[in-house]
Amino acid sequence: MKNIILSAIAVAITMVSCNQKNKQEETVNSETSKPETATVKVNPTSFSIKEIVTDYLSLKNALTKDDSNATADAGKALVETLGKIDMKKLSGEQMKTYMDIADDVKEHAEHIGDNAGNIAHQREHFVLMSKDINDLIKTFGTQQKLYQDFCPMADEGKGAIWISELKDIKNPYFGSEMLTCGSVRKEF
Amino acid sequence: MQLYQPARNLGYGQDITANFTKIYNVPKNVKTILRTSCYDCHSNYTNYPWYSNIQPARFFMESHIKEGKEELNFSEYGNYSQRKQNSKLKAISKQIKLNEMPLASYTLIHKNAILSSSQKQEVMDWIEKTSDSLSSKY
Numbered sequence: 001m002k003n004i005i006l007s008a009i010a011v012a013i014t015m016v017s018c019n020q021k022n023k024q025e026e027t028v029n030s031e032t033s034k035p036e037t038a039t040v041k042v043n044p045t046s047f048s049i050k051e052i053v054t055d056y057l058s059l060k061n062a063l064t065k066d067d068s069n070a071t072a073d074a075g076k077a078l079v080e081t082l083g084k085i086d087m088k089k090l091s092g093e094q095m096k097t098y099m100d101i102a103d104d105v106k107e108h109a110e111h112i113g114d115n116a117g118n119i120a121h122q123r124e125h126f127v128l129m130s131k132d133i134n135d136l137i138k139t140f141g142t143q144q145k146l147y148q149d150f151c152p153m154a155d156e157g158k159g160a161i162w163i164s165e166l167k168d169i170k171n172p173y174f175g176s177e178m179l180t181c182g183s184v185r186k187e188f
Numbered sequence: 189m190q191l192y193q194p195a196r197n198l199g200y201g202q203d204i205t206a207n208f209t210k211i212y213n214v215p216k217n218v219k220t221i222l223r224t225s226c227y228d229c230h231s232n233y234t235n236y237p238w239y240s241n242i243q244p245a246r247f248f249m250e251s252h253i254k255e256g257k258e259e260l261n262f263s264e265y266g267n268y269s270q271r272k273q274n275s276k277l278k279a280i281s282k283q284i285k286l287n288e289m290p291l292a293s294y295t296l297i298h299k300n301a302i303l304s305s306s307q308k309q310e311v312m313d314w315i316e317k318t319s320d321s322l323s324s325k326y
Contacts, residue, residue: 104274
């Protein structure tokens with residue numbers, strides 16, 4: 001038995017040297033798997049973040065209902081929407097700003113999508129996502145009437161904002177626990 | 189089966205300017221902790237143990253590293269957008285705080301990767317300081 005194990009190790013070690021080719025292949029693969037830039041057209045005339053905001057709002061509404069599965073679905077939908085945004089209408093500077101924010105939104109949307117059943121974790125990501133959406137609206141504007149709400153107790157007492165289409169407070173950080181906690185801080 | 193030896197995660201010809209340590213001014217103690225407890229799965233440089241030459245250990249290891257790098261890669265940190273870098277930084281701190289990382293299945297074998305509470309504090313303090321100075325930009 002000992003001999004078998006020893007020879008298995010010996011064979012394995014000699015095989016290590018055959019790896020050079022695989023390494024090169026991996027470098028090529030890692031390049032092709034870089035985050036893809038958007039190609040599908042959303043709006044033919046001007047750049048709009050409307051679809052992103054719409055998906056964000058349905059995610060937010062799922063959180064206010066404490067519905068972790070619906071939140072995850074909304075997160076996945078948002079990832080898909082982000083992939084379809086046409087950035088050709090943006091100038092260099094705008095594109096830089098957009099990509100900086102969108103990369104982060106995608107990060108949070110992916111995590112929210114992957115964490116059905118863990119609403120606490122989804123809400124953690126929602127803190128930073130809301131900040132991103134706020135900055136997107138600030139930069140690219142909105143046709144829809146939107147409110148920036150603030151809950152002083154969210155994010156472990158540090159306080160956090162969210163964006164809402166409703167004038168009334170419906171708190172996505174606490175849901176039914178404290179649905180009306182918070183206040184409107186700003187109108188867009 | 190022993191013949192299947194996928195490419196090693198040893199990052200030849202990498203662009204090191206994207207490295208975590210090039211983006212931030214990481215103090216030596218934090219750097220050492222990250223290298224010992226995180227880099228095996230979260231960078232392009234794995235310190236392979238001897239049994240990595242034996243299947244199926246190698247197979248599991250490679251899929252594990254692939255997953256780890258997809259989630260967070262210290263070697264390619266600079267390729268994330270600035271906001272995403274900041275988000276990742278906070279996420280690292282949270283994972284450590286909640287004992288989610290390093291994974292129990294990893295520290296079971298890599299005893300030296302286990303973080304003491306003072307080590308955890310060192311990393312979290314540094315992240316707190318760094319991410320505060322970053323978020324003030326927005």
